[in-house]
Amino acid sequence: MGKASKDKRDLYYRRAKEEGYRARSAFKLLQINEEFGIFSGVKRVVDLCAAPGSWSQVLSKELNKDTDETDRAKIVAVDLQPMTPIDGVTCLQADITHPKTLLKILQLFGGEPADFVCSDGAPDVTGLHDLDEYIQAQLVLCALQLTTCILRPGGTFVAKIFRGRDIDLLYSQFSYLFESVVCAKPRSSRGTSLEAFIVCQGYRPRPNWKPELDLTKSTEEFFEDAQIGKSYIGNDMEFPDAEERSIARFVACGDLEDGDSDATYVLNTNERKRNLEPVQMPTAPPYKKALELKRKGEMQRKS
Amino acid sequence: MSINSCNEQLLEEINHYGPVTALKFHGDHLLVGYGPVLKLFHTKKLGDPPIWQKRVFKRNKIHSIAICEKTNTLAVSGGRSFAIFPMESDEIRERAINEWIIAVEFIEPGKVAILNSHNVVLVVDINILPFSVAETVHCGEKSILYSGSITKTTTGDVYVAAGTVMDGVIIWNLKTRNIVHLLKDHEGSIFAVKIDKDAQYIISCSDDRSIKAFTFSDGKLLASGWGHGSRIWSLLFGKSLTGNLQIVSMGEDCSTRIWNYTGESTLQCIKTFEHCHEGKHIWSGDSNYAMRPRLATGGADGKVRLLDADEEYNDPLIFEFDHIERYGMNKVEDNEHIKSFASIPMADETIVVSSAGRVFSIESSRSAWVDLEISIKDFVSLKSHERQTAVVVTKSGSVLMINQGDEVSTEWYHPPPEKSYKIINVLSRTTEIEMHLLLDSPVKGSPFVFMKLDVVSEKPRVVATVELPKPTDCSFTPTSFHFDSGSHYLFVGSRHANVAVYDLSQTPLVPPYLIRKICPGDTITSLSTVGRFENGNTPVVLLTVRDGTYLYFHIKCHEDVLSHEIILQNKFNKGSVEGGFVYEKSLLLYGFRSSLFYVWNETNQTELLNEFCGGARRHWEFRHWFNDLMGGAYMEFRFINKSGLVLKARMPSFSLPRNGLLANGTHGREIRSCAVSDYTEIDGSKIIVTASEDASIKIGKIDCDGQMECVWTMNNHVSGLQSVKFADKDHFISSAANEEMIVWKLHRFDESQFSAVEIGRLPVSGVNPDLRIMDFSSIKNDQGFLVAAVFSNSVVKLFQFNTSTNSFLTIGETVYSQFCLLNIEFLSTASQTFVCVGATDGNFTIWDVTTCITSDLNEFSAPIVKQQLHQSAIKAFAIHANEKTGTWDVLTGGDDNALTHSRLLISSSGALELSVISFVEKAASATITGVVHVGEQLVFVTSVDQIVRVWDYSSDLKCKSATYTTVADTGCCAYAEFEDSRLAIAAGAGLSFFSLQKDSKIE
């Protein structure tokens, strides 16, 4: 183990391996469901930012538990990255911040509404916290944009958030659209990470607002008439002094018996060996060529 | 009253250290975007405070700065905010748009263009108030942008260069709204893209870690460059000597690279400044080729540096032996070559001895060779003094002194004939006025010969020779030495890290005090005096070892018996250390790293320079001296390679030791814990320790104005830090992952200097040290400290740390459950000792550990209090004795955003009772990460929502004041009480100081 690195192979990592999930994230969704029962009655789902696909795996398994072949849940999974196919899941490789992607998803549902939209999306963090938080918030807003176009009234929306400096703005905006908005922290999500999930139940479309995808509009512009307490800056560009903020109720979820992702557990040596290969499939990073050049010693330091 | 902002005047941010996110040159000045604060520095006045600083935004960080030179107006932007104001103005009005701002630029004196993250430009008319959007312009392609720039070309056209997340680079014309180019050559998100003023080139970089240059006219890819080890955040246009395209790049790997386009498909990297900043990320940069310095960089470490990017500095002077022919001389042997050299930099001369034993002098600036017409037989060594002297030592110990005064003169010194030395090795040292030599011969029983030469009189002369008995029963090959004239101690360092200390004031001379293996490592490469212990006259000596270890030690003399004490020990790990010295309060180290020679400022943790030399050399010399004439410290590095003698000199504009450091900072990674000593130093400051996730610990001083000076960056830990706390005035303790816990001792010397050294370390318990020691607490006792620690595997342990043996003894232990434990504090009464522990399951647990301490019983008894105070992790807590009621107040902050106040009562029977007094469910909008007591029933609380708050717990918890902090990932806090001011400190991605005002008016 290198300097300052921390063993990422914790309890949940090992359980993911054992139970055949592609990522430990699976337990986050399972624990959220345990607490809020969000899967009940769900037949049509959009899983945004789904790669490598452990949420889709959970959905495909849990939603089809007591159903026969003819009545299987419709699951559409979207990600920038390619995904290995999952039985009963339609995969779409696309950028969710692009309005065209949302149109495609709507088409895949053929006009039918969805019961549940979830997004576990996270951008590559730069390390510049304000930028990272902004991009994360944009990703959540894009997911919300699709949600307002496709979710049936009363439906559920779950999205990953970073609990940073402006998270109270998001809480406030969401509370205009859902009966209940809660910040959930599954025990399988590390306590040291800012990650949490916004669990929004009971979708209430805004009265007098018809969400409409317009390819020429940005996400911010999309919500302009929704009246969800977003402060819009007018032509005078005056800085909004007090923006609407609120704090969502916090709920820790997952059974205490499930274990703690921050704790270190004793492993026997066999277990260690067996678990060495990663659960997540390697993706093709844009800097593949740079890595290759480095390996061959062809990076330039100085002519 | 909002929980995000109230009574802000009671909690005033007086200073902060954090990422530098924007830079802009303005003539001799540099504008610096320091979080929400804009600062103006003079680039010629290193070390001066900024000329002015203005808070331009309430919350957002400045990401872009533009100047209208004609009207002296500034436009700055960051996040959704922007502000436009005359340079001198203090009335700054923050304005905003609805999207993230990528760039701002003046396109006409009265018009500012703002590029947003959807590739839309808002043209703002600033001539009439209130400002208004004159136009909203887009090119039809509303991709999401990561980067971009607006360029007004010399012909008056305005182009937008948009770096998208997914779709490459889009270049469009603001006026016609036409897309000029769609460049798809990169993979991944575009992190920077620029167009030059003459609209000749487009340069860009992306997540693929390459830099690309395109012709503006046809969008054709000209060349790519690969070199950065991670993401590249900024690109600038440089200025090459040939007039060809030059690019400057900087990014995550903290290097700045200069690339030339030479017509080939690969960009040529002509210069790499490594370790410009500490940790990770150079976030900002700017160039100014109209004057010196050329480049500025700003890092996540809060530092601002100026770099000398002149290409000509890269070119070394090379003196080849064949050059003698130009001066009418001939070789006397076919392959006669430079055997040895020594420079006399203040005389601009280099003395050379050839393989045939001839001696030459070269005037460096003219490369003029002069034959001194001396022939040396049995040559052993050539050494020099900076001012005007060189000496040649021969096998018999004879010394030829060459004086480069107005005239060159030479004189021999011969040892008494009966000595018959067989010298094979000579070491030399110089002081202002003297030159010291240490001559070594391999003959068994032979002494070292120590010589002192006076080099400032008319002619150099040997003023003393002393024979030193060598240490017996140990092979001792001297590798460096140092004579401290104040104490008359002579220190000789050798291979295997042995040190011999001679007391030259003793007559007759007694055998040396030998320190065997003073530290790990092999060759001692330098020794020098860096300060004095106030009592007595003993020097504090810096010792460096080639493998990177360096230390400070001093000699104690008790009834004529010498001993030593190490008061600092650290390891440098970015190259071999060939020497070190202290210059104007900075410790400088130098040596070789791969193919480079480097000079490093250990105090500031930045590289001063590196020079390509093809790897460690056998014959090389590094000189530094103060040059009055040129007004700065001068550095020269010389070495011999195949072609001859190579000289690289550094201009004094970048004088040592700051070498372009315009603003100092702190860790370049997140700070995980910080602590301030209760003790106030004699200079009125306090010692502060910060511990970062990159495994480094910084020890520095803060004053009552929140100004911090980092002095030491310790590398003893190898894994991410968890906690650091003071144990008493002279000790602090730190804990980290990999089961590391270290006890440190502070030493104070001279007027106001200090150092720190590891004195004890907890032995690792198992084979796989994958446990994190999350936190600990300590109490001073007779033997040292009682230490209690919590581990990530739910174990609580109690130790006795003994300060005479410097070892830990486990005296108690228990397992809590399966949950990670996060924090621990001792609580003691006259008869009992308790430990209080917070866990990830939200429980607060107390054990009575009195019996573990007073008896041999090792196992804790069952907890006497276990109460769930939070839904999930208790991230921080503070305990404070309440004198009035004889109880303890416990304030806990949770991952669940809640803050609780509980009261702990110890009954006369010794039973404990914890009761919750007050509970605020939504005490922050995100995880509370720090709670510290800051006076009469008050706590200072930090949380990751970047709001710092002071809560009053005298009755129901009440938020007394709340204000925003620009420090992101706010993870810990501390408190410092000065004579007439009180500071609260919040740390995370930076460090911020708040002055706590006593309020009289607010109830």
Ligand SMILES: C[S@@+](CC[C@H](N)C(=O)[O-])C[C@H]1O[C@@H](n2cnc3c(N)ncnc32)[C@H](O)[C@@H]1O
């Ligand atoms: C934490 S992973 C999701 C893990 C997934 N829920 C699972 O259980 O396997 C985050 C994903 O977000 C995706 N993502 C980030 N930005 C995106 C975007 N703009 N559009 C689509 N996917 C995106 C990334 O490609 C990444 O695969």
